[in-house]
Structures are given as structure tokens and as C-alpha cells.
Amino acid sequence: xxxxxxxxxxxxxxxxxxxxxxxxxxxxxxxxxxxxxxxxxxxxxxxxxxxxxxxxxxxxxxxxxxxxxxxxxxxxxxxxxxxxxxxxxxxxxxxxxxxxxxxxxxxxxxxxxxxxxxxxxxxxxxxxxxxxxxxxxxxxxxxxxxxxxxxxxxxxxxxxxxxxxxxxxxxxxxxxxxxxxxxxxxxxxx
Amino acid sequence: xxxxxxxxxxxxxxxxxxxxxxxxxxxxxxxxxxxxxxxxxxxxxxxxxxxxxxxxxxxxxxxxxxxxxxxxxxxxxxxxxxxxxxxxxxxxxxxxxxxxxxxxxxxxxxxxxxxxxxxxxxxxxxxxxxxxxxxxxxxxxxxxxxxxxxxxxxxxxxxxxxxxxxxxxxxxxxxxxxxxxxxxxxxxxx
Amino acid sequence: xxxxxxxxxxxxxxxxxxxxxxxxxxxxxxxxxxxxxxxxxxxxxxxxxxxxxxxxxxxxxxxxxxxxxxxxxxxxxxxxxxxxxxxxxxxxxxxxxxxxxxxxxxxxxxxxxxxxxxxxxxxxxxxxxxxxxxxxxxxxxxxxxxxxxxxxxxxxxxxxxxxxxxxxxxxxxxxxxxxxxxxxxxxxxx
Amino acid sequence: xxxxxxxxxxxxxxxxxxxxxxxxxxxxxxxxxxxxxxxxxxxxxxxxxxxxxxxxxxxxxxxxxxxxxxxxxxxxxxxxxxxxxxxxxxxxxxxxxxxxxxxxxxxxxxxxxxxxxxxxxxxxxxxxxxxxxxxxxxxxxxxxxxxxxxxxxxxxxxxxxxxxxxxxxxxxxxxxxxxxxxxxxxxxxx
DNA sequence: CATGAATGAGTATTCATTCAT
DNA sequence: GATGAATGAATACTCATTCAT
Numbered sequence: 001x002x003x004x005x006x007x008x009x010x011x012x013x014x015x016x017x018x019x020x021x022x023x024x025x026x027x028x029x030x031x032x033x034x035x036x037x038x039x040x041x042x043x044x045x046x047x048x049x050x051x052x053x054x055x056x057x058x059x060x061x062x063x064x065x066x067x068x069x070x071x072x073x074x075x076x077x078x079x080x081x082x083x084x085x086x087x088x089x090x091x092x093x094x095x096x097x098x099x100x101x102x103x104x105x106x107x108x109x110x111x112x113x114x115x116x117x118x119x120x121x122x123x124x125x126x127x128x129x130x131x132x133x134x135x136x137x138x139x140x141x142x143x144x145x146x147x148x149x150x151x152x153x154x155x156x157x158x159x160x161x162x163x164x165x166x167x168x169x170x171x172x173x174x175x176x177x178x179x180x181x182x183x184x185x186x187x188x189x190x
Numbered sequence: 191x192x193x194x195x196x197x198x199x200x201x202x203x204x205x206x207x208x209x210x211x212x213x214x215x216x217x218x219x220x221x222x223x224x225x226x227x228x229x230x231x232x233x234x235x236x237x238x239x240x241x242x243x244x245x246x247x248x249x250x251x252x253x254x255x256x257x258x259x260x261x262x263x264x265x266x267x268x269x270x271x272x273x274x275x276x277x278x279x280x281x282x283x284x285x286x287x288x289x290x291x292x293x294x295x296x297x298x299x300x301x302x303x304x305x306x307x308x309x310x311x312x313x314x315x316x317x318x319x320x321x322x323x324x325x326x327x328x329x330x331x332x333x334x335x336x337x338x339x340x341x342x343x344x345x346x347x348x349x350x351x352x353x354x355x356x357x358x359x360x361x362x363x364x365x366x367x368x369x370x371x372x373x374x375x376x377x378x379x380x
Numbered sequence: 381x382x383x384x385x386x387x388x389x390x391x392x393x394x395x396x397x398x399x400x401x402x403x404x405x406x407x408x409x410x411x412x413x414x415x416x417x418x419x420x421x422x423x424x425x426x427x428x429x430x431x432x433x434x435x436x437x438x439x440x441x442x443x444x445x446x447x448x449x450x451x452x453x454x455x456x457x458x459x460x461x462x463x464x465x466x467x468x469x470x471x472x473x474x475x476x477x478x479x480x481x482x483x484x485x486x487x488x489x490x491x492x493x494x495x496x497x498x499x500x501x502x503x504x505x506x507x508x509x510x511x512x513x514x515x516x517x518x519x520x521x522x523x524x525x526x527x528x529x530x531x532x533x534x535x536x537x538x539x540x541x542x543x544x545x546x547x548x549x550x551x552x553x554x555x556x557x558x559x560x561x562x563x564x565x566x567x568x569x570x
Numbered sequence: 571x572x573x574x575x576x577x578x579x580x581x582x583x584x585x586x587x588x589x590x591x592x593x594x595x596x597x598x599x600x601x602x603x604x605x606x607x608x609x610x611x612x613x614x615x616x617x618x619x620x621x622x623x624x625x626x627x628x629x630x631x632x633x634x635x636x637x638x639x640x641x642x643x644x645x646x647x648x649x650x651x652x653x654x655x656x657x658x659x660x661x662x663x664x665x666x667x668x669x670x671x672x673x674x675x676x677x678x679x680x681x682x683x684x685x686x687x688x689x690x691x692x693x694x695x696x697x698x699x700x701x702x703x704x705x706x707x708x709x710x711x712x713x714x715x716x717x718x719x720x721x722x723x724x725x726x727x728x729x730x731x732x733x734x735x736x737x738x739x740x741x742x743x744x745x746x747x748x749x750x751x752x753x754x755x756x757x758x759x760x
Numbered sequence: 761c762a763t764g765a766a767t768g769a770g771t772a773t774t775c776a777t778t779c780a781t
Numbered sequence: 782g783a784t785g786a787a788t789g790a791a792t793a794c795t796c797a798t799t800c801a802t
Contacts, residue, residue: 010802013765036792047767052794054765150372153358154365158372161355165347175344182340182348186376203782226775228785237784238777248776390781393786416771427788432773434786530752533738534745538752541735545727555724562720562728566756583761606796608764617763618798628797 017054019044025065029102033062063122070125073100077132086139090146091184093136094159098180101163130156147189158183207244209234215255223252253312260315263290267322276329280336281374283326284349288370291353320346337379348373397434399424405445413442443502450505453480457512466519470526471564473516474539478560481543510536527569538563587624589614595635603632633692640695643670647702656709660716661754663706664729668750671733700726717759728753 023044055061140146213234245251330336435441593614625631710716
């Protein structure tokens with residue numbers, strides 16, 4: 001499904017790549033994208049050279065992290081869409097995106113920004129998710145569960161906005177749920 | 191409450207300070223906080239030395255910019271609160287905060303950062319706004335226009351989130367209005 | 381005569397700039413262009429930041445060094461051209477270029493390379509010298525002292541080549557003089 | 571004279587070594603010595619590891635390339651010396667060296683670097699050529715075709731210089747020939 | 761033997777901040 | 782007070798060389 005032909009990658013190389021991605025995800029998410037590459041490499045237990053062998057640019061690393069996130073979301077979304085009725089699936093997916101996008105805002109924003117600039121891989125997986133979202137949205141609208149005048153751009157904006165809101169709320173589950181209620185109620189037809 | 195007594199500041203010094211604040215607001219808002227101090231100074235028509243005389247740190251400059259913004263919002267809010275009935279005032283104020291927070295998100299978020307890390311001056315004006323918002327919120331709730339279980343933290347989170355959402359929508363006024371509708375509808379009692 | 385309007389430059393700044401140029405000339409000439417910027421800065425008694433304030437790029441520094449050399453050569457050449465008869469002036473100038481171009485070859489080559497790629501300033505002073513050389517060449521040819529079929533490109537190639545030859549000869553003055561004799565004899569009409 | 575006894579080298583190993591040398595010659599000549607080892611290995615169709623097994627150092631690779639060149643020149647020179655009269659042989663050999671040294675100058679200069687710093691193998695083949703050149707030179711001088719006061723060092727310097735000159739002239743065959751004429755005329759007894 | 765992943769010292773450049781003019 | 786030159790720590794990225802697979 002991906003256009004590039006990658007050779008299997010040696011066992012240790014694959015492990016390093018994975019560690020790098022994990023560490024980068026954690027670090028970018030909690031401390032922002034300003035963290036030095038060297039620190040990421042150290043945290044992953046490899047030298048900088050290794051980091052740059054796997055990801056030729058810091059930006060490429062960031063992109064890879066986001067692609068992985070987006071793909072995870074897309075996979076879950078697909079499962080949700082398949083297993084429930086439209087309205088439910090739509091809301092479940094909305095929650096999913098919010099939960100998975102948790103972390104530093106500058107980071108989460110890339111979800112939407114992807115559609116605008118971004119490079120190949122990101123573009124691709126971002127497009128995939130957008131398509132899924134569009135379908136879910138239409139389904140929920142046809143089921144009468146969501147206001148029919150809400151477009152995909154607004155939906156994404158609401159998702160990004162909700163993510164940001166959640167970040168500022170911290171962990172309090174009651175408050176978080178209240179935010180979801182407000183947004184979900186607001187999206188219903190009047 | 192602040193320990194230092196400020197002497198009146200010479201006329202030209204005051205003018206420089208004001209220009210610096212104006213330019214910094216513009217620059218931080220449109221291009222983010224990553225812009226070099228030197229560039230800000232140049233745009234304001236002064237040397238870097240002057241910038242650092244007025245604001246001992248880049249962070250201090252950023253803070254000053256935000257304080258000014260918050261104070262402007264507070265003033266408007268006060269006027270709104272005085273001149274309209276509670277529910278209307280509440281919504282008008284919500285819009286106001288969103289519109290005035292426009293620009294780079296990292297920036298707008300400082301509103302909420304209040305209790306967390308911010309410095310004295312920011313703390314202070316942020317607290318002032320929070321008080322006003324709390325009052326407006328309570329008023330709107332007593333008037334039956336807003337769900338009674340919505341707390342101040344959730345309100346602020348919604349504001350920050352809405353700001354973010356707006357940023358991602360760009361200028362399209364119809365879409366922006368739709369976001370407002372969703373959030374306002376969602377805040378109403380069920 | 382130079383197109384850019386430079387303000388006078390503070391005394392210390394001028395001194396630093398000059399030191400930087402001197403050190404860079406020395407270092408590039410004797411050890412090649414691979415020498416780290418930091419070392420050049422240290423040798424000039426300034427921080428790297430200062431180096432980069434004066435020359436925004438390592439390449440810019442190299443260019444400045446060469447421009448200075450070229451300008452020095454051009455000035456001397458002009459004086460030579462004015463004070464002697466064509467044939468003599470031509471040969472004197474040839475010697476001058478060789479002597480002034482001494483140093484690491486990669487470096488000296490830039491003289492000719494200048495006409496090909498190079499940036500504004502270098503281009504300019506390089507063009508100036510080329511014009512002078514062309515005039516001297518023509519004069520010498522009309523005086524019957526140089527083969528008439530020798531063009532400016534060949535002349536410059538011979539200069540660069542002679543410089544290289546001299547480098548490989550070291551300081552032995554007799555051998556050096558013999559090289560000059562060979563080249564000068566060779567340039568005479570047959 | 572060299573202490574290590576080399577075992578015959580497996581067929582594929584020999585092939586790899588040869589390919590490496592060919593590629594390195596091509597690459598160093600056309601793009602300079604700054605090209606990364608990895609790229610050379612890739613172009614030769616082997617891994618870096620293999621490159622470093624055959625040549626323990628990048629410098630060693632460079633040296634090997636030059637030795638091969640020098641040996642090729644030496645072989646041709648020997649044939650020339652055997653088959654023509656002294657004066658002709660001398661000039662033909664001069665041309666040969668120039669033509670064979672074509673390419674990046676830093677490269678051609680190794681010829682002269684002989685007595686200065688070079689390592690064993692280079693030293694050796696360089697010395698061999700020098701001996702041949704000395705003989706040819708003497709022959710030409712005895713035949714009255716070359717000024718008798720020209721020593722071997724000057725001859726080599728002239729060769730290196732001529733190579734450099736040629737590089738700066740590009741491909742124009744007429745101009746190149748003119749350079750040869752100048753140098754050859756210049757070398758004649760007065 | 762071949763491979764290519766890992767390493768990490770080394771390099772150019774930026775930018776907040778200080779201080780001599 | 783204002784200026785802008787000087788500073789140097791910090792940072793992304795490269796590349797010769799080593800070594801596990």
C-alpha cells in the first residue's frame with residue numbers, strides 16, 4: 001500500500017528505528033518540537049548519527065512520528081466505522097482523535113496543517129484520515145445526528161480546538177467529559 | 191503590590207517602549223515567538239540595547255505584550271458587562287476573547303497558563319480577567335442561558351479551544367460563525 | 381566607486397574586521413580553506429559571532445579576502461601600466477600577479493574561477509583586473525613583444541599555471557626566475 | 571621492499587578492488603576528493619565495509635588511485651622513450667603527463683608532492699617517473715632541444731603548472747595547443 | 761569476506777544578552 | 782539613555798571509520 005520499496009531492515013536497525021520513534025513521540029508530545037536531536041538520540045540509546053541515518057532531517061522525524069499517529073488513528077477509525085451505526089461511529093471517532101492527539105498543541109495542530117503544506121508521507125496518511133472523517137460525517141448527517149451545514153473543514157477545526165481545550169483542562173475526567181458534551185450537543189441539528 | 195516604584199519615564203523612552211510593544215505584538219502574532227529580538231528592535235526603529243533596557247528578557251517582552259492584550263480585553267469586557275443583560279454580555283465577551291486572541295496560538299494560550307507558571311504581572315491581569323469571566327458566567331447561568339454545571343476552567347478551556355479552531359479555519363466568516371454556533375449551542379442548558 | 385553605502389564603522393569594529401581579514405588571508409593561504417571558522421575567529425582574537433557579523437558566511441569571508449587581494453593587484457597594476465612602456469608593463473604585471481597570488485593553489489585559482497561563477501563583489505573586482513590585463517596584453521602585442529594570437533583566457537590560464545608552478549618550486553629564486561624566463565620566452569612572437 | 575607479503579586475493583575480491591579504484595579515479599577526478607567514501611562504495615556496487623577492507627583509509631584509497639595513474643604514465647613514457655628520438659620523446663612525454671593528469675588539480679599535484687610527505691607506495695612510483703623524466707630531459711638537452719639550465723624540479727613544476735593552466739582553459743583545443751606552444755617554445759635554448 | 765548500521769567528533773551558523781562607545 | 786558590536790553556548794547535520802550480523 002505504500003509506494004516505496006523498503007528492504008526488510010535488520011533486526012537491530014528496526015529496533016533502533018522503533019525506539020527512536022517512540023522516544024521522539026514522547027518527547028515531542030510532552031516538551032514540544034524544540035528538543036535537541038542529540039537528546040532524543042541519547043534517550044533512545046543511540047548516537048546522533050543513527051538518528052540521522054533513519055530520519056535524514058529533524059523534520060522528517062517529526063513527520064514520521066505524526067504519520068504513525070495518523071495511521072493508528074485511521075486504523076481504529078476504520079474499525080469503528082465498520083462495527084457501529086453512523087451516528088455512534090462518528091462520535092466515537094471524534095473522541096478517538098482527541099484522545100490520540102493528546103500532547104503539546106503545536107504538535108497536534110499538524111493534523112490539520114498536514115492538508116496544507118506537509119510532505120509526501122504525511123500528506124498521504126492525512127488525506128486518508130480526512131476521507132474517513134468525511135465519510136463518517138456524511139453518514140452521521142444523513143442519520144440526522146449532526147447539523148447538515150457542518151463541513152469537513154469545520155469538523156477538523158473543531159477537533160483541533162477540542163484537543164487544545166482538553167490540554168488546558170488536564171486530567172480531570174468530569175471536566176473533560178463536559179467539554180465533549182458541549183461540543184457534541186453543539187454539533188446536533190437545532 | 192509590585193515592589194518597584196516606576197519613575198515617569200522620559201518622553202522618548204515612553205515612545206520607544208510603546209513602539210516596541212506594538213511591533214512585538216504584531217510580530218509575535220503573525221510570525222510566532224521565534225522571531226529574533228534584533229528584528230523586533232529594528233522594526234521598532236531602535237537598537238537591541240534599547241529593547242533590552244525596557245524589557246530585560248525576551249520573555250519579559252512577550253509577557254508585557256500579553257498583559258497589554260489581557261488588559262484591553264478586560265476593559266472591553268467590563269464595558270460589555272455593564273451595558274447588557276447577563277446572557278448577552280456573556281456571549282459577547284466570549285466572542286471578544288476569541289477575536290482579540292487571534293493570531294499565533296502559542297500566544298493565545300497564555301491566557302490559561304495563568305495559574306501555572308506565569309510571572310507576576312501576567313498573573314495579575316490574568317486573574318482579573320478570570321474574575322470577570324467568572325462573574326459573567328455565573329450571571330448567564332442564573333439567567334438560565336448556560337448549563338449550570340459549566341465551571342470556569344471549562345469555560346477557559348473552551349475559549350482557548352475555540353481560538354485554536356478559528357486559527358485553523360482561516361478567514362471564511364461563514365465557517366467561523368458556524369463554529370461559534372456549535373459552541374454556543376453546546377453551552378446552553380439541555 | 382563601490383555601489384553599497386557603508387556607514388563609517390566604529391573604530392573597534394573596523395579593527396576587528398581588518399584583523400579577521402588578515403588572519404583569514406594568512407590561514408586560507410597557508411592551510412587551505414578547510415580551516416574551521418572558529419579557529420580563524422580565535423586567531424583574530426574575537427568570538428565566532430563577531431566573525432559572522434562581519435561576514436555572514438564562510439564563503440563570504442573567503443570572497444572578501446580574495447577581493448582584497450585582487451584590488452591590491454589591480455592598484456599596483458594600474459601604477460605599472462601608467463609608468464612604463466607597454467612591453468615592460470605587461471611583464472611586470474605578470475610577475476606581480478604571480479607574486480601576489482602565492483599561497484595555496486585552490487585559493488589562487490579563484491582568480492580565474494571568479495570570471496565564471498562567483499558573487500557580486502568578487503565578480504566586480506575580478507572584471508576590473510581582467511580589463512586591465514586585456515589592455516596590457518593588447519599594448520604588448522602592438523609593441524610586438526607578445527605573440528598576437530594569445531588571448532586573455534590563455535593569458536590568465538598561464539598566470540594561474542605559473543602560480544601553481546611557483547608553489548611547487550618553493551623559494552629557490554634561481555629556479556623561479558628560470559620559470560619566468562621559460563614563460564616569457566614562450567610568449568614572445570616566434 | 572614492503573614488509574607485508576600479499577596473498578593472491580580471491581577473484582571477487584580482486585574484482586571489487588579494481589572496481590573501487592576505477593570508480594574512485596573517476597569520482598576524485600571529476601568531483602574532487604571531498605566526495606564521501608560511502609558514495610564511492612555505492613557507485614562501485616559494494617558496501618563501505620568492503621572499501622575499508624581494501625583501503626584502510628580514505629587517504630590510502632586516494633594514494634592507490636594516484637599510484638595507478640603514475641604507473642600508467644610511467645609505462646607509456648617508457649614506450650615513448652624507447653620508440654622515438656630524444657627531443658620528440660621528451661615533448662611527447664610532457665604532453666602525456668598533462669593529458670593524463672587532467673582533472674581536479676589537487677589531484678594532479680600529487681606528482682610533485684613526491685619527496686615531501688607522501689607514503690611509501692606513492693613515493694616509490696613517483697620516484698620511478700622522476701627518474702624517467704630526468705633521463706628524457708637530459709636526452710633532450712644533449713640533443714640541443716631544451717635549454718641546458720633547466721633542472722628536473724623546474725620541469726616538474728612546469729608540468730604541474732601547465733596542468734593547472736589547462737584546467738582553467740576548458741576544452742578549447744586551439745587555446746590548449748597555444749599553451750603547449752608557449753611552454754615548448756619557452757623551454758627551447760635561447 | 762561482504763555488508764551496511766552505528767558511532768560521535770567536528771563544523772557552520774543563529775540568537776539572546778552584555779557592554780564599550 | 783541609546784546604540785549596535787561582541788560574545789559564545791547551543792544546534793542540526795556530515796562523514797570517516799568500526800563492528801555486529
